[in-house]
Amino acid sequence: MKTKIKLFRTTILIIALVFPLAWLYLHAELGTSRKTHEIDLLLLEVIQVETQLTEHILKSRSQLSLHYDDIAHSQQHLFLLMRKLHALLAENINISSLELKSVEQQSQSLQLVVERFKTAKAQISQLQRYLKLLAENVRLLIEDDPHHIINQVDLIIIESFSAYVFGDTPTDNKLINKIKKLEKHASLHQKNTQLLINNLVINFTKLISLKQQENTILNKVFKHEMRQKIQYIRQRIIDNQYQMVSHGNMTLRYLIIYASCLVMLILFFIFNRRHIQKKVSIHKERSERDHLTQLYNRRFFLWQLEESINSSTGALLFIDLDGFKEINDQLGHHIGDETLKSVANKLNSLAKSINPSFFSAQAYRLGGDEFVILIDDMDEHDALNSLEKFAANVVSTCCFYLDKPFQQYNLSVSVGVALFPEQGTNVASVLNCADKAMYHSKHNGRNCYTFYSEL
């Protein structure tokens, strides 16, 4: 028993030691994957900000937004995100940091491109206003207009704002022709007008080149590699994690750790359960049996008797030892105990030797030198006869001399028999009847049996 308790203690100790260690190990392993997850989220946010930036650029290109605050905010956001990424990179993570560094570089180049866009866009909108102003001046200068110069200037203004009502965008050749025509007509006018129109044409060509520049910048923004790069890196992160989970030794190791812990726990519970079950059965036995004679004791007997009275017919043999007191007093307790044991053995073997087709019997020790045999399931026919035989058998078996050194002492029993339900339907009355019958036997000179019904 003690060794088992020790075993449980050691298992508990081992579990208490192994669990925190395993937890620490797993925590460290998970920490790195958490960091990659953080980077993943950061990259996602970068993509988001980049999309916003593109949206703001498009808005300001199509004149839906007339200031660059939104663009500036997005740029700043992107800048701060890159700062964060840089800080994370410093912590040394197993995804190839070279690629992340290239993302950083690309974001810097994107910032540069956006700066160019803002500068170019501001110049364009300023030039558009300037051209409009020049056109107004031309209109003021020219009084008679045989060559429709004002009309042509207006066309150029429309071109500069890209505001075609009928969707007819002129090709480059057409534009050049128009400009040439305008210059030719202008040469017919005064010098002032000529200068003004020349200025207009120069600025217009400047505007066209700026617009081309803007378009190339926009192309750079749209076809920027950063997003693809980031998506590629995110894909790789996911792939890595999948690889780690599906093929790596990591998972196996985790599984083994988990499984061993689990098995230990299960074993612990099983052993514990068995241990408890055994203990319970031992305690049950102890509470039901008499310690000295190994017969059932008074408590179990009372319980059993009540059950029998309620369910079936039967009889109660109340057995009291004659002359036990002398033996006990004169020869000592250990001899008395031996005697009790031998009587109990005899009664027990008698009870077991009965043919179960007649009835079943069980011996109990009530306490001191009082024994009881409870008989169940008595058959109607011939039952009383066999019961009488049994009682006689009990009396004759239990009448004996002690073993060798004390052969002058002899022992006998007085038996009282009560039947139920004839002599009572509860425990007290049946016991009482059997007791009375037993006393009658004692009065009758001991070593005999008496049926209560015959009194």
Place this chain on the structure above:
Amino acid sequence: MIKARLLIQTIYISILFLCSTTALAVQGIDGKTHIESQNVETTSIQRYRGFFTPISPVNNLTTEQLKRIALGQTLFEDVNLSHNNKMSCATCHITAKGYADGKSFSQENKGVNKEYNTPSIQYSIYNQYLTWLGAFSTLQEHLDFLITNSTLMNRDWDDLTNQLKTNREYKHLFEQAGYKRISRLSISNAIIAYEASLAIPSRFDFFLLGDVTQLTSQEIKGLDVFITSGCISCHQGTNLGGNLRQKFGVMKDYFPNKISKNRDLGYFNITKNIDDMHLFRVPSLRNVTKTGPYFHDASAKTLEKAIEIMFSYQLGIKASQEDILSIKSFLESLEPVQ
């Protein structure tokens, strides 16, 4: 079949027409903005708000925030933060001069002139980047630079925090402001909170927020000249600038015959890219009346001169005296209202 095609064409054309006219209207190409004095309609305010974003007044600050701002101000004005105990942030950013210094060039701690004119920091919280070249993206970076620069405060952050930790008054002030300890972050956080608290709305902001009586007719006229002549293409947004870089001398070369100094190369100094030659950050025009002399090299002593230079070199227009005056009066409306 033909009918359907015609229908589609007419719908297409009308949509195009609508789009283009709205685009022109937004641009102000019609050139006829009839603004009755003192009676500006809300629609035209909407038009202005397309270019500018107003600063809303901040009223309900918590006591902790107020304490932080007060702490930031104390740090801002404390000369003991510098290495030679003579310089504070307020040495170059003087309240009366609109948080610039009124001198042509900033001065080092030894009294020597630095390369550039001191920019105002009053509305720097709304700038996308700081300094004339836009070298710094955040106020934190800028502060790091100013504190550790050997020609300015010349301090080490560790050294500075240790000094403040030994000071009992500062310890108390930092505790009151809700900082658990004195560190680089808490110091710069307090100073930045103070800098942010300086950005208070002007009459122009109240005008944009809907109070049309804030601007006089002269100022509104200035605003319209500002928009139609093209200043607006760079000076826009919350801060009327501060969110892009632009070439100094778009229409005419501003640095033709002068000996090209290093500072005149502009953003090129940082990127070494030929496209970035003479590119400078477009400064904010808020509180501009107080922050003269103007430009990175202080080449314009007065605001009128600055406006004139801007008109001729950036817009290619010879400005009339009337326009200059009206724009100047508009710029006066950008002074913060206490």
